[in-house]
Amino acid sequence: MSGAGRPRASSQPMLEEAASELFLEQGYAKTTIEQIAQRAGVSRNTFFNYFGSKSDLLWVELDASRSALEMALVAIPDDLDPLEGVEHALRQTARGFGAARAPLVLTQWEVMGVDDELRATGLARALAHADAIETYLAPRLTGADAGFRARAIALAVLGAAAAAVGRWAAAGPRRESLESYLERVVHPVLTGFATPPIR
Amino acid sequence: MSGAGRPRASSQPMLEEAASELFLEQGYAKTTIEQIAQRAGVSRNTFFNYFGSKSDLLWVELDASRSALEMALVAIPDDLDPLEGVEHALRQTARGFGAARAPLVLTQWEVMGVDDELRATGLARALAHADAIETYLAPRLTGADAGFRARAIALAVLGAAAAAVGRWAAAGPRRESLESYLERVVHPVLTGFATPPIR
DNA sequence: GGAATAACTGCACCGGGTCCAACAATTAGA
DNA sequence: TCTAATTGTTGGACCCGGTGCAGTTATTCC
Numbered sequence: 510m511s512g513a514g515r516p517r518a519s520s521q522p523m524l525e526e527a528a529s530e531l532f533l534e535q536g537y538a539k540t541t542i543e544q545i546a547q548r549a550g551v552s553r554n555t556f557f558n559y560f561g562s563k564s565d566l567l568w569v570e571l572d573a574s575r576s577a578l579e580m581a582l583v584a585i586p587d588d589l590d591p592l593e594g595v596e597h598a599l600r601q602t603a604r605g606f607g608a609a610r611a612p613l614v615l616t617q618w619e620v621m622g623v624d625d626e627l628r629a630t631g632l633a634r635a636l637a638h639a640d641a642i643e644t645y646l647a648p649r650l651t652g653a654d655a656g657f658r659a660r661a662i663a664l665a666v667l668g669a670a671a672a673a674v675g676r677w678a679a680a681g682p683r684r685e686s687l688e689s690y691l692e693r694v695v696h697p698v699l700t701g702f703a704t705p706p707i708r
Numbered sequence: 709m710s711g712a713g714r715p716r717a718s719s720q721p722m723l724e725e726a727a728s729e730l731f732l733e734q735g736y737a738k739t740t741i742e743q744i745a746q747r748a749g750v751s752r753n754t755f756f757n758y759f760g761s762k763s764d765l766l767w768v769e770l771d772a773s774r775s776a777l778e779m780a781l782v783a784i785p786d787d788l789d790p791l792e793g794v795e796h797a798l799r800q801t802a803r804g805f806g807a808a809r810a811p812l813v814l815t816q817w818e819v820m821g822v823d824d825e826l827r828a829t830g831l832a833r834a835l836a837h838a839d840a841i842e843t844y845l846a847p848r849l850t851g852a853d854a855g856f857r858a859r860a861i862a863l864a865v866l867g868a869a870a871a872a873v874g875r876w877a878a879a880g881p882r883r884e885s886l887e888s889y890l891e892r893v894v895h896p897v898l899t900g901f902a903t904p905p906i907r
Numbered sequence: 908g909g910a911a912t913a914a915c916t917g918c919a920c921c922g923g924g925t926c927c928a929a930c931a932a933t934t935a936g937a
Numbered sequence: 938t939c940t941a942a943t944t945g946t947t948g949g950a951c952c953c954g955g956t957g958c959a960g961t962t963a964t965t966c967c
Contacts, residue, residue, distance in 0.1 A: 513934035514944030541922065552947050563923070632831035639867075654892070657875050661893035664867030668838075672860035693853070694860035701900020712965035713913030740953065751916050762954065 519551045521559045528566045529613055536622040537567075564630040567623060570612040575637050578602045582645040591649035592699045595642055595666060599695055603687040606677075615678035635671065639663040662702050669694040718750045720758045727765045728812055735821040736766075763829040766822060769811040774836050777801045781844040790848040791898045794841055794865060798894055802886040805876075814877035834870065838862040861901050868893040 527548035531540040542563055546556045560566060581598035589597065606612075618624050642663035647656050673690040680690075726747035730739040741762055745755045759765060780797035788796065805811075817823050841862035846855050872889040879889075 512944085513932095513942065515932040515946075517945065518932095519946095542924090543922085554948075555946060557924075558945070561924090628832040628835060630828065630831075632829075632834070633827040635831070636827060657871065657889075658893065660874070661868045661871035664871045665864040665893070665897050666867070668863030668865070668867035669860045672856065672863045675859070676856050690856075694857065694864070697900035698864050698897055699900065701896040701898065711913085712911060712963095714915070714963040716914065717963090718915095741955090742953085753917080754915060756955075757914075760955090 519549055519555065519559075524549045524551075524556060524559055525566060525569060532566075532621045532623065533617060536620075537626055538622060562630075564626055567614050567626060567630070568634050570614075571634055574602055574605065575634070575641065577605050578638060579641045582641060585645070591646055592662070592703055594649075595646065595662070596692075596695055596699055598642075598645075599666070599670060599691060600688050603691050606687045608684055608686045609682060611678045611684070615674070635667055638670075639667045642666060658702070662699070665698050665702075666695055669698050718748055718754065723748045723750075723755060723758055724765060724768060731765075731820045731822065732816060735819075736825055737821060761829075763825055766813045766825060766829070767833050769813075770833055773801055773804065774833070774840065776804050777837060778840050781840060784844070790845055791861070791902055793848075794845065794861070795891075795894055795898055797841075797844075798865070798869060798890060799887050802890050805886045807883055807885045808881060810877045810883070814873070834866055837869075838866045841865060857901065861898070864897050864901075865894055868897050 524545060528540070528545045531544055531548065542556050543553050545566075546553045549556075578598060581601040582594075584601075585594040585598055614621070614623060614627070618627065639660075640663070643659050646662060647659035650659055652658065670691060673694050674687065677684055677687045677690045723744060727739070727744045730743055730747065741755050742752050744765075745752045748755075764771075777797060780800040781793075783800075784793040784797055813820070813822060813826070817826065838859075839862070842858050845861060846858035849858055851857065869890060872893050873886065876883055876886045876889045
């Protein structure tokens with residue numbers, strides 16, 4: 510399958526590890542790509558073979574959760590109510606995050622000085638999640654403005670989920686499961702949209 | 709009040725207009741700050757006296773709406789239910805956007821090629837709105853996890869509102885009022901959170 | 908006619924990101 | 938075994954957004 514070609518000398522995880530160290534040592538802003546590449550033993554350009562941008566390093570885990578969410582969405586049984594389906598898929602995805610090991614970026618964002626960067630680059634990620642929910646939801650809703658409602662539900666649910674993830678990460682190593690935080694805020698949103706539109 | 713000092717030679721609106729023209733002519737990405745400043749008749753550095761970054765140009769109207777939202781929030785009568793208060797303030801803010809004149813960025817984002825940039829820089833703005841709602845809401849909710857719920861509600865409502873704004877802008881010049889789009893999706897979110905938490 | 912003040916300008920610099928032409932290491936096939 | 942195709946790596950040049958600063962210009966107050 511992998512045919513000819515020079516084998517990869519440095520792996521993605523090595524760059525991630527080097528970056529995490531440097532971010533913790535001296536903060537995100539003061540760490541240059543040059544330094545990350547150097548610690549990983551590769552050239553600056555090679556970094557860009559593995560990551561499209563510096564901020565991509567912050568979102569590795571979350572990007573993985575999007576794949577998990579997409580898989581959970583297609584696995585929803587057809588006879589389930591669409592809104593319950595979304596809740597089901599979200600809980601399923603949340604189970605992938607063990608209570609003990611929250612992503613480093615979420616727990617150490619203060620020492621990394623990374624909050625500005627998270628704000629600056631987070632929306633693209635969030636919208637990717639929302640798009641996944643929306644594409645699941647849109648064809649399964651009825652009514653004239655199903656597309657509009659699907660997008661609104663997707664974005665609203667995602668907002669609630671973001672709050673849950675933030676709370677979960679902030680709760681420290683003895684935190685409850687992400688799932689329990691999630692259900693407390695996702696469920697209300699979905700029940701609000703459960704009844705067909707009145708007007 | 710304005711004492712001594714050299715008077716401003718070029719105004720913010722002039723830079724905005726020059727930028728809008730260039731974005732429409734050749735797209736956002738291919739327009740440099742140098743070009744914008746040149747068309748407005750100032751130096752590149754002067755641009756940064758008026759805008760902190762290139763992307764700030766895209767959010768002028770939305771930034772104004774945040775001020776409007778904050779003012780609407782503090783004007784809410786104390787006897788109103790907090791969640792109804794949020795809805796009230798949002799509708800109030802929406803009325804500031806006439807149906808005929810949606811912001812250029814929202815209607816022309818395709819020809820400006822600006823969607824990537826909106827995704828890249830939109831979260832900071834969205835969170836500013838959410839923070840405003842959250843700070844209004846948090847002290848007015850009861851229960852153990854009032855802070856958590858306040859943030860979740862703020863983010864969820866904002867997601868729904870974003871969907872409404874998007875739909876409104878996409879609907880073309882004969883669109884209905886933003887308010888009508890807004891209430892269709894914001895209300896369900898708030899009703900979902902209306903009942904006190906069960907557990 | 909000076910100070911004091913505030914806007915404007917030019918210049919140098921940093922760092923993220925792109926592009927490209929070389930080069931190195933591997934495999935498939937003649 | 939030699940060669941070609943393939944793929945990863947590297948260095949260098951470049952663009953542009955953004956920052957810092959020192960110096961200039963235009964204005965008001967005394």
